[in-house]
Amino acid sequence: MRIGIVGAGWWAGFAHLPAFKEAGAEIAGIYSRTKDHARRLAEQFGTRACNYQELLLNCDAVAISTTDDTHAPLGIEALEAGKHLFMDKPLARTFEEGQAILAAARAHHRIGLTAFTSRGDLAAETAQGMVQSGAIGEILYVRGHFHGGYMGDPAGPTTWRAKAELGGAGGAVADLGAHLFDLTRMVSGLEFTEVMALSSIHFQRPDPVTNYDEGAILARLGTASGAFSLSRVHTGGIQVLELELQGTRGALRLRPAMWANGGSGQLWWAKRPGDYQEIPYNPALLRGRNPSWSWGYFQFVELARRFMAAVEQNQQPTPSLEDGLAAQKVIDAAVRSSKRAVWESI
Numbered sequence: 001m002r003i004g005i006v007g008a009g010w011w012a013g014f015a016h017l018p019a020f021k022e023a024g025a026e027i028a029g030i031y032s033r034t035k036d037h038a039r040r041l042a043e044q045f046g047t048r049a050c051n052y053q054e055l056l057l058n059c060d061a062v063a064i065s066t067t068d069d070t071h072a073p074l075g076i077e078a079l080e081a082g083k084h085l086f087m088d089k090p091l092a093r094t095f096e097e098g099q100a101i102l103a104a105a106r107a108h109h110r111i112g113l114t115a116f117t118s119r120g121d122l123a124a125e126t127a128q129g130m131v132q133s134g135a136i137g138e139i140l141y142v143r144g145h146f147h148g149g150y151m152g153d154p155a156g157p158t159t160w161r162a163k164a165e166l167g168g169a170g171g172a173v174a175d176l177g178a179h180l181f182d183l184t185r186m187v188s189g190l191e192f193t194e195v196m197a198l199s200s201i202h203f204q205r206p207d208p209v210t211n212y213d214e215g216a217i218l219a220r221l222g223t224a225s226g227a228f229s230l231s232r233v234h235t236g237g238i239q240v241l242e243l244e245l246q247g248t249r250g251a252l253r254l255r256p257a258m259w260a261n262g263g264s265g266q267l268w269w270a271k272r273p274g275d276y277q278e279i280p281y282n283p284a285l286l287r288g289r290n291p292s293w294s295w296g297y298f299q300f301v302e303l304a305r306r307f308m309a310a311v312e313q314n315q316q317p318t319p320s321l322e323d324g325l326a327a328q329k330v331i332d333a334a335v336r337s338s339k340r341a342v343w344e345s346i
Contacts, residue, residue, distance in 0.1 A: 001025045001308050004059035004083070006052070006074055007066040008032035008041045011088070011296075016063045017045050019300035023308055028059035032066075056081045061111075061311060063304075064088060068174075069166045072097040079104040085112040086307050090178040090331065091324030093168035098328040102321045113307045113317045114324030116182045118241070120302030121256040122281035122291070123265030127245075128187045129282060130252060135269065137249030139188055142219075142226040144243040146176040147234035151203070151213065158207040161232075171211030172232040173199055173338075174331045176241075180228055181330045182323060183243055183256070190221040192330045192346045199338035202233050217334050248272070262298025263291025 003025040005017055012030075021027060027047040032038035038049035052074070055062070061084035064074055071092045075085050085105060091114050092098040105112040118124045130136070151162060160166040161175055168174045185191065199215035213233045219226035244253040250271045257265040268276040289301055303319075310317035333344040 001061060001311060002028040002059045003086075004028045004055040004062040005030045005041075006032075006055070006062050006064040008034060008037035009065060012065040013041050013044065014294075015296040015300040016065050017041070018297055019304045020063060021045070022301050023304035025304065025308060029055050031055045052077070056083060059083060061086060061307070067160050067166050068093050068168050072101055075101045076104045079108050079110050079112075082108060082110070084110050084307075084311050085321070086115060086304070087112065087321070087324065088115045089182070089324065089327070090168070090174050091321065091328050093174075095325070095328050095332045098321075098325045102325055105321055111307070111311045111314070111316060112321035113303065113310070114319050114321055114327075115300065115303050116179065116186075116319050116323070116327075117296065117299045118179060118183045118256045119186060119319045120299035121265055122263060122285050123254045123267040124183060124187060124256050125285045126267055126279075126281045127252050127254045130269065131187055131189060131245065135250060136245060136247030136252055137272075139190060139224045139245055139247045141224055141246050142184055142188060142190075142221065142244070143228075143246075144180050144184060144226070145229040146180045146241045147229065147231045148176065148239040149232070149234050150239075151232045152235045154203040154205075156205075158205045158209055162209045162211060164210040167211060168331075169211050169335045170215075170331045171199075171201075171209075171213060172230045173197070173212050173215040173217070173334050176230045176232065177215070177217075177228070177331050177334065178327045179241060180230065180243070181327045182319065183241070184221070184226065185323070185326060186319075187243060187252075187254070188221065188224075188245055190224055191326070192219055192221055192226075192333075194220040194343050194345055195330060195333045195337055196343045197334040197337040199334070212338065215334060215338065250274070251276070257295045257298070259295055261291060262289060262293045262295055264295065
């Protein structure tokens with residue numbers, strides 16, 4: 001496969017480019033609105049910088065790692081040009097934009113993947129297998145949080161993620177919620193049906209913040225309940241993504257790998273009644289990867305391989321564009337609920 005890299009920020013160089021090279025793809029070129037960034041990254045990886053139309057003429061698929069406002073226009077243009085689509089999360093700024101991406105993929109019979117990092121995580125995949133095997137029985141309730149401090153300094157700058165026109169109206173509810181909501185769907189096998197959210201901007205800045213710093217979300221997932229906390233202004237420790245599932249026969253608590261190596265995720269299991277005990281990941285899930293590889297790169301190698309296999313087999317991968325749209329539905333409902341102070345259906 002000839003893969004075109006769209007975006008030349010740190011994540012493109014840290015995860016997208018090296019993962020696709022490891023998976024055996026040919027890097028067709030790099031496009032970025034910031035041409036100097038594209039040239040530097042192209043030199044680093046032995047490829048070339050080019051404009052978007054030139055890139056589309058010389059690739060089979062694109063991997064997009066850009067600001068969220070560009071996901072829909074860039075993704076749809078690629079799909080209409082007959083290219084397959086590897087899209088970083090969140091799929092788009094809104095459900096309507098995500099729906100338009102999915103419609104274009106279906107209309108042009110193209111393969112699409114939404115790149116949720118935890119879908120290639122050892123702890124998350126081990127937990128998913130345990131739930132599917134009945135290790136915790138029927139799920140009663142779910143608790144989760146994703147807390148980061150990347151905007152925790154009140155005197156710090158207003159990044160693009162804090163601008164609704166660039167990062168969407170959800171702010172942390174979208175940026176971090178996309179990960180947590182998809183992880184919940186992945187591991188539990190449940191679908192969100194309703195949410196009630198309270199979201200806030202806690203630190204206004206000279207360059208105005210226009211989306212949420214933090215959100216507290218109650219949810220219904222069929223007959224199960226959920227409670228979720230999301231924050232980009234959390235101080236006092238490292239960034240943490242954690243999910244707990246309580247069931248009729250037991251419970252699971254997991255922390256996917258974050259900032260360390262690919263094998264650094266943690267998973268705990270408890271019988272009912274009983275105490276948590278840490279359990280190892282399933283080594284079969286390595287699939288030829290080295291757990292000492294860095295977080296991000298480790299998971300994206302798996303996602304790149306899935307994407308390339310899906311294109312070869314003409315089958316939609318997991319996580320699909322539909323998975324990205326499912327997370328976007330939850331994000332949009334949480335934003336509506338925050339504004340209206342009512343339960344919102346998904």
